[in-house]
Amino acid sequence: MEKDSIYFGVKEIARRANVSIATVDRVIHNRTGVSEKTKKKINEIIKELDYQPNILASRLASKNIIILAVLIPRVSEETDFWEAPLRGVQRAELEIKQYGIQTIPFFFDLSDKETFVQQASLILEKGVHGVMLSPSFIEESRRFTEECQKMKLPYVFIDSNIPEQRSLSYIGPHLFKSGYVGAKLLTYRLKSRNKILVVNISKEIENYNYLQIEEGFRSYFKDNQMDNTIVRIDIKETDYLSVARHMTSVFHDHQDIEAIFVTNSRVFTVASFLQNSKKKNISLIGYDFIKENLQYLNNNVIDFLICHKPEEQAYRAVMALYQKLVIGSSVEKIQYMPIDIITKENHEFYQK
Amino acid sequence: MEKDSIYFGVKEIARRANVSIATVDRVIHNRTGVSEKTKKKINEIIKELDYQPNILASRLASKNIIILAVLIPRVSEETDFWEAPLRGVQRAELEIKQYGIQTIPFFFDLSDKETFVQQASLILEKGVHGVMLSPSFIEESRRFTEECQKMKLPYVFIDSNIPEQRSLSYIGPHLFKSGYVGAKLLTYRLKSRNKILVVNISKEIENYNYLQIEEGFRSYFKDNQMDNTIVRIDIKETDYLSVARHMTSVFHDHQDIEAIFVTNSRVFTVASFLQNSKKKNISLIGYDFIKENLQYLNNNVIDFLICHKPEEQAYRAVMALYQKLVIGSSVEKIQYMPIDIITKENHEFYQK
């Protein structure tokens, strides 16, 4: 029942190399003050023994704490979507704060690019050790991450990706496939001649996410030789009245819409419209497990919600930075989240 | 940038109580050799300071390793379902072996109760510190866990539950609700008059899982005032020929079956039958993300698979035991897993 000493530590390495523990330590941490010859010898022994540092002892002995910045949208009155990632961050922090890790949140306003830029530069001033961010504003994110690169700060994207950047990892949905799944669900009980409406409700102009989702959505029809008419509208205001106005207008032009796909979490406003205007038997699918949507899922106005585990995304992002900074191990460059299908019947067991 | 000393350790407790660290340690670990008076005083200070032991230091200093037994079915040629929990165990072990945790697997044969009993008693002989098991055989499991209770061994159920037992936790699906979700999906595009077939393929006689799933399945129809005819068959042999024979017979008696619900992972044999007998336009839903099923999901014979994250179940079970035994913290008594819906379109992103 004794702890098996399969693992060799610095002590054994030092013994075999005929040097002191301190010298081995210098080699391990790439510190100066070791001759090339002994450095080589020690590195060979490290490799030979497949030395794995004891994280317990390492973190216990180490005094400096690691600070991770979290740059995400503020939880707005409009949607509480970003509550979930925040919970994920907190959950991760709880697990690893014993190891001397700390997170600091920085919130920006989704309707104001400037706040993103401000918070981003605050992070750079602060002198953190790693960053997790949602790159909601593409150009600004690009500029920020370039600064991070200069300062050798690792950063992780969640929720949406900027593929060309040198991020440590992207953790989030495969948006194209997500739209594809939406189309499958929407058409599952649809007759072939029915009209379909795609709705995008969003203030932001450059909507990368939306484009990818719609592309996936349309691809499903192409791949399955379905020729349903797809009507689409963009609604630039997120309040109910604006949405209702647009919807009324669309239904006036196309009476025979049988299914609606909303490309983000604002599906509840459409649901609200359908309910108020007493329209029944219209399939409605949208995104995200937020309480506003849940209500309409429960009374059968929304048929399905698609969800990408926002809490888990943030949790993993923090853990990825921890892996990189503390353990020093490599991290998966792209971690696609599952495309979860939520219904009235299974939502109570949905986790995050 | 210094590690904030918000946390007080045994040293501070000892100082405040005017005793030595060793005495504080005795109190913390409920060891003998401390007078009631000082014990009380120390406990008060512990409470006052909200002392949280440093797990790093604790595990580093502790010499004894903790062994967890894992009692699950052997991966058979019939289904590779139990590969997933095994992976979950390994993933958990990898994470916590630094803390001196080890797992030992014990495999039994699903078609032979006696192997379960044998392996169970092996576990008791071995002198492990905790057990995770799939209670596939109810009576035998009950007897085994009673022994565990006598030996003060904590145990966790996965995959299916024995509610009346004093388990540390149950981690698995809510089977009733799972059947309920199956019904929802099956009827989503079904006309109201269509006949539905429920198939149970299983050697085991006492099939607790199956009964709960079917109950949930039928409840959906009741709750939604749907009066589709539901035909059901039990198939006691799991080989293709037996299944095909039964299926042929059922289709002979009921030509108008439009949808089939298989209550476990053996849905692929039914899929195979449908494909071979060239029956099209029959909705088919079953359980579990195993490669035999995936094939039929991809060529549209199976419409949906329902899945309960078997790998995650095992991972969490090991972690629950770790929590209990190492951290000493409490564990959720019941952890229902999400009821995941897998389709051709989203399966590539499904995790475990």
Added chain:
DNA sequence: GATGGTTTCGGGTACGTACCCGTAAATATA
């Protein structure tokens, strides 16, 4: 009040790593 036994407690070392500080050896400068 000396002896033996029990209860209660403290000193001190170990776990494996990080890192400070001091010094011997090697090299450069005079």
Added chain:
DNA sequence: TATATTTACGGGTACGTACCCGAAACCATC
């Protein structure tokens, strides 16, 4: 050759907890 400077390395302590060992304090018995 003597001295200053740099390079290379070892000793030793600290992190917070576990636990061994021994000793003081207390109690009972004759």
